[in-house]
Amino acid sequence: MGITSQYFKPQPHYSSLAKKLLTLSLFALLPLTLIHFYFYHVPLTQSLPNQVPQNEHIIVSSQAQEERSNETPCDYTDGKWVRDKSGPLYNGTSCSTIKEGQNCISHGRPDVGFLYWRWKPKRCALPKFEPTTFLRLLKDKHLAFIGDSMARNQLESLLCLLSTVSTLDLVYRNGDDNKFRRWYIPSHNINVSIYWSPFLVKGIEKSNTGFNHNRLYLDSVDDRWASDLDGMNMIVLSVGHWFLHPAVYFEREVVLGCHYCPGLNHTEIGFYDVLRKALKTTLEAVLDRRSAMDVIVTTFSPSHFEGEWDKAGACPKKKPFTEGEKELQPMDAEMRRIEMEEVEAAKKKASQLSVAGLRLEALDVTKLSWMRPDGHPGPYMYPFPFANGIPERVQNDCVHWCLPGPTDTWNAILLEFMKRWEAQSSSRRDG
Template identity: 60%
Template sequence: MGVTSPLKGHSSSHSLTTKLFPYSLYALYVLLPVALFRFCFHPFLSSTSPTHSSSSKGEVVQNGPFCNYNNGRWIHDKTGPLYNGTTCGTIKEGQNCISHGRPDSDYLYWRWKPRRCKLPRFDPYTFLTLLTNKHIAFLGDSMARNQLESLLCMLATVSKPNLVYTSGEDNKFRRWHFASHNVLVSVYWSPFLVQGVEKSKYGPNYNELYVDSVDERWAADLDHIDMIILSIGHWFLHPAVYYQSGSVLGCHHCKALNHTEIGFYGVTRKAIRMALKTIIERKGANDGNGIDVFLTTFSPSHFEGEWDKVGACSRTKPYRRGERRLEGMDAEMRAIEVEEMEVAKLNARGVKGRVRVEILDVTKLSLLRPDGHPGPYMYAFPFANGVYNRVQNDCVHWCLPGPIDTWNQIMLQVIKRWNVHSRRVVRLMP
């Protein structure tokens, strides 16, 4: 593909066969349909095993019959994060709030508490053990990179990540190797997931997207990838011209051009659908290496005022319950992603190979954390020489450590649930 090194000798296999225990008539005709309905239509609602948590073995915490990680609240937790800004060498400087002199630290001491279940602390050893000999790839925009760096920093507390590949402007294509478990973790810059030309200071002031073809910079490597985390959204807000079947489909915010204004919601949906369709078709075409796919939902920004007109995010505590509602663009973008993932789940069931897909629904919990962004500390010590009238703020990305660590915390719980299910199936096989 031009930006990745060959990945030879890297394989994984899963043989999944499903059987059902004999249930009573009541369970079969009443409880099971309800469980299936909730599993299909509610993110992260899943059956759990009747075992207690064990971080060394990767067991799922006993949470009752269902767990919805999307519904909960932030509670103060004096334990704090697994890492800090000085012990992890992979944080992009603009998100290293500690080293950049952010004076308050309370944003580090909050924990997400789901309403009806437990969310255990991230266990890096368990993550590496479950993903032994696997290749994990983050695909998307800078939010994908932000989540990737969070994961790397937490894993680095037990195993050193070795940078084995880098390419592209600003090192937008990178790969690390955890030798202790032979785990590869990559990031692929692909802000639209589909083929696109990004605007630049030398060209037109708008992006160009081709919604009927994926970005082959990541798609060409699918044979060597075992797990994908997709994350897009904010780049679709920029001016753009859209193409489909060789002709202009429409545009967004392009008054100077003679094209039909169609906004960005429909195109966002098309891009997600095309990416998921490609992954499912290519990885599901045979019964060889399967793949697990997460789609991280839209991450809200917290600018108070216009981002380029002294807009800031100066709050130092999470919103209280009921203080902020999910609405407008944030709600619409999340809804599109949830809907497309439900379609993908249905499509994945009809393929030959093993393809597991799951929504990583973080929009609501992220909306409640206006305190977790770098703000002016996207720059080192921005007020060292006094307070300026105009200081640019980053109210989109997340401090590391910070609330974004919770995204990977939830992702690990889903992986653990998958692992328990796989072991159950193996035991049921004749």
């Protein structure tokens, strides 16, 4: 099934990928020292708590709630990281699709212990990712990752996992920093795409030459991916971090307010309700399609800055947190809660509309990712940053994830969803 929009047109062969503008992209995510400003919140339509109580229990995922069997339903959110001597299925040399900034081992990260952990749910097993099974279940389909750089991080993890058993052909590339790309897997007639859309809804991103805030139009989805929706069978939505940046919000071309916009004559309304509205608009657009599709929302992935982003040691941990060692931060928990609630609301609406074949799921990775402070590139977003000693300033990426790394677990859980869906479909056919 082809992609016909202007963002996926055949492009000439590129001899090599230019180095990404890592500094500019990181500046878009790293000023988390402003995070205290972000907790200020005035609702758009209703009051939301600024914090989630620290003793709030991570709720059982929707897939566990729906599952019906004689066994205890699997809650993939409740578990711990345990040592795994077998290590990852790929490495920074064997996989060619890793974004340079996440290729930590090739960039000289000296400690390799972060490669040898696996997520162990408390009451069930999470099998290691099975590339052949994933390819079989996705045969003849188009899978699209839609969102920000976390969507890309998860996509590139999946491509590395699949490349261990099959050839992946890059057939489209477009946009700055190749933000729109598509791979074809000839062995199973599969298309895998990435669509850059950091808000899911229509938005104009801030720039160095124009206004210094984002502009979001919360009542309309981003046409860059929505125009291709009919050609997709499965989508993975992943956003969050770009909502932390200064922005002005619109609905029906009317300004609703802004987030951290000193100097502009707009009401400060924070970003929590804005995230909720963007997700609601997005999922309603999917429901309006009224046809079969698998929809995954990957929940918010926490960062782990412990110091200044441009000083050595900003994310210094060398092993995972143990259960209860450090509480999930209130902002991370609130972002996750909003995403979980909007998925559940969309599932109820889909049931009321009797949309046949539409399956929605929250891929709840917030807690298991929070427990991996060791999984970020840190200064190894660049090659060998300490080759000439420790510089006064060194950029750190404590937001994205090394590959191999924790995002491989996200895809292992995604595969378990797909296996469960297949089992349910077989049961209905047999019944």
